[in-house]
Amino acid sequence: GEVAAGRAKANACAVCHGPMGLATLPDAPNLAGQSALYLAAQLKAYRAGTRRHEVMSLMAKTLSDADIDDLASWYSSLKVRVDPVP
């Protein structure tokens, strides 16, 4: 998908998933750095109803395949690092 288009479409997601894909709410996952394959699969599962969530099931119904690919490209384009642990 298109990263820039995905970033624009992600404005609707930012309220829970944060402007840079780090969740602002404890019951929402971080999306930054997740693989595009995984993200697209989850959005399609919510859209199809094989994965259910009171908010995501509704949000996903509004998404086209292109929207899903763009959103997946945007979030997977974000590079995440984990602080080293002794």
Next chain:
Amino acid sequence: GEVAAGRAKANACAVCHGPMGLATLPDAPNLAGQSALYLAAQLKAYRAGTRRHEVMSLMAKTLSDADIDDLASWYSSLKVRVDPVP
């Protein structure tokens, strides 16, 4: 939960989710830095069957509540950062 205990129990998860919670496989999510609430909710959903995945549904059946709390504590203890984007 107990971070150290969770880290030990996470050995079983590392093959797909990586030793530090950054997924090694594109169809597996990163777990590092996800909230303990979210992680525990997903493991319980897999265990209860309200979320299904061919591997995770089996893995989760083996987990006690304490296992879930420890795993959630371990992965949520990992600090993730997103590289800034212009």
